[in-house]
Amino acid sequence: GAVVSQHPSRVxxxxxxxxxxxxxxxxxxxxxMFWYRQFPKKSLMLxxxxxxxxxxxxxxxxxxDKFLINHASLTLSTLTVTSAHPEDSSxxxxxxxxxxxxxxxxxTRLLVL
Amino acid sequence: AQKITQTQPxxxxxxxxxxxxxxxxxxSDPSYGLFWYKQPSSGEMIFLIxxxxxDQQNATEGRYSLNFQKARKSANLVISASQLGDSAMYxxxxxxxxxxxxxxxxxxxxxxxxx
Numbered sequence: 133g134a135v136v137s138q139h140p141s142r143v144x145x146x147x148x149x150x151x152x153x154x155x156x157x158x159x160x161x162x163x164x165m166f167w168y169r170q171f172p173k174k175s176l177m178l179x180x181x182x183x184x185x186x187x188x189x190x191x192x193x194x195x196x197d198k199f200l201i202n203h204a205s206l207t208l209s210t211l212t213v214t215s216a217h218p219e220d221s222s223x224x225x226x227x228x229x230x231x232x233x234x235x236x237x238x239x240t241r242l243l244v245l
Numbered sequence: 246a247q248k249i250t251q252t253q254p255x256x257x258x259x260x261x262x263x264x265x266x267x268x269x270x271x272x273s274d275p276s277y278g279l280f281w282y283k284q285p286s287s288g289e290m291i292f293l294i295x296x297x298x299x300d301q302q303n304a305t306e307g308r309y310s311l312n313f314q315k316a317r318k319s320a321n322l323v324i325s326a327s328q329l330g331d332s333a334m335y336x337x338x339x340x341x342x343x344x345x346x347x348x349x350x351x352x353x354x355x356x357x358x359x360x
Contacts (some may be wrong), residue, residue, distance in 0.1 A: 166348070225289055229346040
């Protein structure tokens with residue numbers, strides 16, 4: 133399988149600040165990465181598809197100006213939560229898909245106070 | 246649109262017994278993939294098993310097997326000889342194999358293994 137890392141693993145920030153989350157594919161060159169969000173006791177929901185060298189594709193209802201995605205290389209995608217608010221507190225997790233399978237990073241827990 | 250349904254919010258099983266976690270799906274695509282993931286309390290999503298819609302045989306990975314019944318649109322996960330470490334949330338998911346590999350997840354089943 134593919135090995136995926138995320139940084140930070142957890143972050144606490146004040147309302148109104150921006151938070152950047154990194155997703156790294158350590159052993160697989162990922163032209164596409166996916167960003168999911170999971171609220172407590174809920175399932176995972178796809179937020180956006182990160183495309184290397186081009187714009188991300190956002191799912192319906194996800195604000196692209198609030199969740200900025202950059203995929204500058206085949207091993208790194210970043211998700212920036214801009215002007216974070218308490219309702220953005222969630223578990224953010226990225227994935228890569230070598231062939232037909234899909235492997236996830238360890239996730240980032242964001243708490244906005 | 247694709248949809249995944251897991252009807253068991255919680256399951257309690259005695260250690261060493263086999264357990265079946267249910268998953269049904271709905272899609273109009275002829276080509277798709279079905280996945281099972283384990284999510285322990287740490288939050289990481291651990292890939293367990295994959296079944297392609299055109300695969301003739303049921304997928305198996307160690308103690309995990311996927312009971313794929315295409316006509317019934319079901320993809321149940323069977324865990325044999327359950328262990329205490331199997332206690333976790335389990336998610337069924339599907340992808341459009343022809344598309345961007347986006348995953349749609351079910352609601353999850355919390356499995357508890359009792360000693």
